[in-house]
Amino acid sequence: MIQVKHLKKSFGNLEVLKDISVDIKEKEVVCVIGPSGSGKSTFLRCLNKLEDITAGQVIVNGQDITNPNLDINKVRQEVGMVFQQFNLFPHKTVLENITLAPIKVKGVSEQEANEKALQLLKKVGLSEKASSYPSELSGGQKQRVAIARALAMNPKIMLFDEPTSALDPEMVGEVLTVMKELAAEGMTMVVVTHEIGFAKEVSDRVIFMDGGYIVEENTPSELFNNPKHERTKAFLSKVL
Amino acid sequence: MNFRFDLIAEYAPFFFQGTLVTIGLSLGAIAIGTILGLFIGIGKIAQNKFIRLPFSWYVTFFRGTPLFVQMLLVHFGLVPLLIGDTNGIIAAIVALSLNSAAYIAEIFRAGIQSIDKGQMEAARSLGMSHKQAMRYVILPQATKRMIPPLGNEFVILIKESSIAAIIATPELMYWGRAMQGQYYIVWEPYLTVALIYLVLTLSLSKLLSFVERRTTTG
Numbered sequence: 110m111i112q113v114k115h116l117k118k119s120f121g122n123l124e125v126l127k128d129i130s131v132d133i134k135e136k137e138v139v140c141v142i143g144p145s146g147s148g149k150s151t152f153l154r155c156l157n158k159l160e161d162i163t164a165g166q167v168i169v170n171g172q173d174i175t176n177p178n179l180d181i182n183k184v185r186q187e188v189g190m191v192f193q194q195f196n197l198f199p200h201k202t203v204l205e206n207i208t209l210a211p212i213k214v215k216g217v218s219e220q221e222a223n224e225k226a227l228q229l230l231k232k233v234g235l236s237e238k239a240s241s242y243p244s245e246l247s248g249g250q251k252q253r254v255a256i257a258r259a260l261a262m263n264p265k266i267m268l269f270d271e272p273t274s275a276l277d278p279e280m281v282g283e284v285l286t287v288m289k290e291l292a293a294e295g296m297t298m299v300v301v302t303h304e305i306g307f308a309k310e311v312s313d314r315v316i317f318m319d320g321g322y323i324v325e326e327n328t329p330s331e332l333f334n335n336p337k338h339e340r341t342k343a344f345l346s347k348v349l
Numbered sequence: 350m351n352f353r354f355d356l357i358a359e360y361a362p363f364f365f366q367g368t369l370v371t372i373g374l375s376l377g378a379i380a381i382g383t384i385l386g387l388f389i390g391i392g393k394i395a396q397n398k399f400i401r402l403p404f405s406w407y408v409t410f411f412r413g414t415p416l417f418v419q420m421l422l423v424h425f426g427l428v429p430l431l432i433g434d435t436n437g438i439i440a441a442i443v444a445l446s447l448n449s450a451a452y453i454a455e456i457f458r459a460g461i462q463s464i465d466k467g468q469m470e471a472a473r474s475l476g477m478s479h480k481q482a483m484r485y486v487i488l489p490q491a492t493k494r495m496i497p498p499l500g501n502e503f504v505i506l507i508k509e510s511s512i513a514a515i516i517a518t519p520e521l522m523y524w525g526r527a528m529q530g531q532y533y534i535v536w537e538p539y540l541t542v543a544l545i546y547l548v549l550t551l552s553l554s555k556l557l558s559f560v561e562r563r564t565t566t567g
Binding site for chain 2: 157159182183185186188189190192194196197198199200209210213214215255258259262
């Protein structure tokens with residue numbers, strides 16, 4: 110579903126990603142962990158080209174997004190993204206946040222978009238908030254709306270960039286629950302996270318990144334219980 | 350001191366006409382300046398450095414030189430060059446528009462750049478084009494933030510339109526100077542003119558704070 114081949118990314122002189130190669134299969138849930146500054150968020154943002162790719166190849170849904178002639182907007186319609194800071198549109202209601210892209214990008218009728226949005230809000234447990242504005246929601250509620258907004262485009266892949274890092278601790282659970290449901294439904298997911306518990310329970314594979322490299326990748330039980338590299342052991346000893 | 354209300358009454362029709370011209374100049378310059386300013390402001394935030402360059406030169410020139418000089422350049426230089434003759438009204442509107450466009454461009458640029466970049470990223474990640482993201486996500490939010498500084502700029506524009514008196518555009522200040530010249534009196538014409546400008550600028554401020562209140566909900 111996603112093939113990354115020798116991906117490199119530099120900001121000016123700073124090389125943040127140094128030769129990343131990874132394959133993500135359909136319906137796979139992959140968690141990316143690692144210390145701050147290891148390049149894990151940048152890696153995720155390269156998967157839908159929010160960051161320009163310096164070198165290497167990223168193939169999403171069979172399309173090479175490093176090809177400059179490719180219509181990246183088409184690819185992005187199939188790749189939902191959830192941000193740490195939610196990034197809901199503050200001037201629009203919850204319902205409008207969810208329906209904006211389907212109506213404007215896909216040309217779905219307003220009625221159809223509304224029905225779908227209400228269905229998604231029900232799924233994330235926020236039916237009663239349809240006409241609220243984002244400023245009236247808690248962090249956990251905002252993030253659940255952000256997930257619904259991404260799902261409204263019927264994506265084949267969902268990218269999560271530290272979705273619970275900006276939340277108060279008691280709100281983390283409600284967001285993770287929604288993500289677990291999504292994983293159980295067979296969504297292909299790439300999740301950059303500090304939630305080791307979530308990675309253990311939900312993911313099919315865990316990638317540990319440090320210093321712009323993938324240091325180690327394995328099934329969660331192997332990686333957490335039996336890490337091979339010193340760097341992984343050192344990191345896990347601090348977070349577990 | 351004998352304040353000559355009778356002379357003010359005599360000049361009242363001229364002040365009235367002058368006020369209409371002042372309002373006309375200001376409205377014209379606000380309309381043209383805003384459209385031109387939006388265009389220049391967007392040009393100033395272009396990705397390409399070479400596209401940005403002429404727009405930032407424009408802003409630098411019109412903000413860095415006196416409106417007085419610009420008015421004379423337009424009146425005696427630009428307008429005759431374009432239409433073959435001088436015309437006070439056209440020159441005043443052109444000079445005020447070009448000048449205010451530079452300030453308005455900066456207001457647009459600042460407004461757009463003040464929106465968190467996560468908004469653009471969220472919109473683009475949903476498959477919107479840059480244009481769609483601007484139109485549906487960035488500009489509606491930026492516009493709200495632009496209203497107060499734009500209001501200030503419009504107030505400044507009304508006051509600065511008085512410089513058009515120097516090129517004999519028959520606006521409010523022009524008639525004030527005419528009255529001084531005819532009767533050799535100072536207080537009557539200029540206090541009257543000042544009062545009328547004050548009424549204009551205060552009315553506009555009130556109107557704008559009303560608009561601002563209306564748009565801050567939501």
